[in-house]
Amino acid sequence: MASEPIGERIMAIGNALEHVARFMAESPYSKLAGDPTMSDFTLGNPQEMPLPGFVAALEKWSVPQNKKWFAYKNNEPASQAVAAASLRERRGLPFHDEDILLTNGAFAAIAVSLCALIDPGDEVIFISPPWFFYEALIATYAGRAVRVMADRESFDLDIDAIAGAITAKTRAIIVNSPNNPSGKIYPASTLTQLADLLTAASKRNGRTIYLLSDEAYSRIIFDGRDYPSPVAFYPESLLLYTYAKTLLTPGQRIGYIALSPTMTNRETLRQSLFLAQLVTGFAFPNALLQHALPDIENLSIDIPHLQHKRDLVVGALREMGYSLHTPEGTFYLMVRSPWEDDVAFVNLLASHKILCLPGTVVETPGYFRISLTASDDMIERALPNFAAALQEASAAIG
Ligand code: PMP
Numbered sequence: 001m002a003s004e005p006i007g008e009r010i011m012a013i014g015n016a017l018e019h020v021a022r023f024m025a026e027s028p029y030s031k032l033a034g035d036p037t038m039s040d041f042t043l044g045n046p047q048e049m050p051l052p053g054f055v056a057a058l059e060k061w062s063v064p065q066n067k068k069w070f071a072y073k074n075n076e077p078a079s080q081a082v083a084a085a086s087l088r089e090r091r092g093l094p095f096h097d098e099d100i101l102l103t104n105g106a107f108a109a110i111a112v113s114l115c116a117l118i119d120p121g122d123e124v125i126f127i128s129p130p131w132f133f134y135e136a137l138i139a140t141y142a143g144r145a146v147r148v149m150a151d152r153e154s155f156d157l158d159i160d161a162i163a164g165a166i167t168a169k170t171r172a173i174i175v176n177s178p179n180n181p182s183g184k185i186y187p188a189s190t191l192t193q194l195a196d197l198l199t200a201a202s203k204r205n206g207r208t209i210y211l212l213s214d215e216a217y218s219r220i221i222f223d224g225r226d227y228p229s230p231v232a233f234y235p236e237s238l239l240l241y242t243y244a245k246t247l248l249t250p251g252q253r254i255g256y257i258a259l260s261p262t263m264t265n266r267e268t269l270r271q272s273l274f275l276a277q278l279v280t281g282f283a284f285p286n287a288l289l290q291h292a293l294p295d296i297e298n299l300s301i302d303i304p305h306l307q308h309k310r311d312l313v314v315g316a317l318r319e320m321g322y323s324l325h326t327p328e329g330t331f332y333l334m335v336r337s338p339w340e341d342d343v344a345f346v347n348l349l350a351s352h353k354i355l356c357l358p359g360t361v362v363e364t365p366g367y368f369r370i371s372l373t374a375s376d377d378m379i380e381r382a383l384p385n386f387a388a389a390l391q392e393a394s395a396a397i398g
Helices: 008-016 018-026 028-032 052-061 077-091 105-117 134-140 159-165 188-205 266-279 287-296 303-320 342-351 376-397
Strands: 100-103 123-128 144-149 170-176 210-214 237-242 255-259 332-336 367-371
Touching: 008 018, 008 134, 018 028, 028 342, 052 287, 077 100, 077 255, 077 287, 100 105, 100 266, 105 134, 105 170, 105 210, 105 237, 105 255, 105 266, 123 134, 134 144, 144 159, 159 188, 170 188, 255 266, 303 332, 303 376, 342 367, 342 376
Parallel strands: 123 144, 123 170, 170 210, 210 237
Antiparallel strands: 100 255, 237 255, 332 367
């Protein structure tokens, strides 16, 4: 009997995730990620023991203080207050406690926002290179994903291209700064232009275009730079955050959606988001993480040390002859592949005991991505091997 497709929507999701699925199933990473002799630069996953403060917080707060300790938890006021106070201090904007919708990570924050905002056929713009799951999540909520390329030289937003992609059906745009995978922080001048564009287009359409500001890496900033949050520029913004990057604990799921304090329709949207949290599979953080939030809100991985790793790797790779940008934030470096076929070069790197992500998986063929969450030891072992792989690749070209 011929196999029948299960459904159109899941097929669209599958198409959007094709490169990711293939990488997870067939790459050297899928076979060798656990091998202790490999230097693993593939994902933003920890390669060292967790922060002791994080472990202590989970231990402390796992002891129940009342009968409801592990009861259903949703947007718990105490957790909302902790997150809002931190945002007010960090951003200098008057975020309201009740405008924090707690989610199990930025993943869920994106899903919940899309679920609440879009109707079937609405268009959602996302920027390429993107985070792996934007397109698939838009498809999940029956939206139409509209891809707009970032400027390929600077990796900044291309405002003219965004303007060209907006139609009467545009409901939202997803912007990610600091950007995974490019490490770019969008400057205030770009964000001002974006806000002007969205304001004018919303007015023309007679319908608000929302800005989903994916700020997963907003606390991973180098060189003492300012971080201009897109939310500070455009009132109709939802700030999406996860603690997983700052703490390097992506398997412990906590994050939030914060509504801009200047948004016109905060009350209604807040209620819609709550409904969306429920039907997106109860997308709230677990009770334990909500209890522990006061103790973990201000913890962070060692950012100066991460910056040191960035400087070491960027400097060494450039000296070897690789071409790459210096990231302004995030864990990631995008490096030009010496071969046009980045998947083939990533396979070659694997034969030199190095695991990286091919650019093709994040819509950037001809590049590969390095995650600086690799340990010092992995980096030290890998550097001579990066040089050897480049030599081998150059010899093969010549
Ligand atoms: N957005 C971006 C840009 C990311 O890189 C990630 C994680 N890789 C997420 C969202 C999702 O974060 P989390 O898994 O913590 O929910």
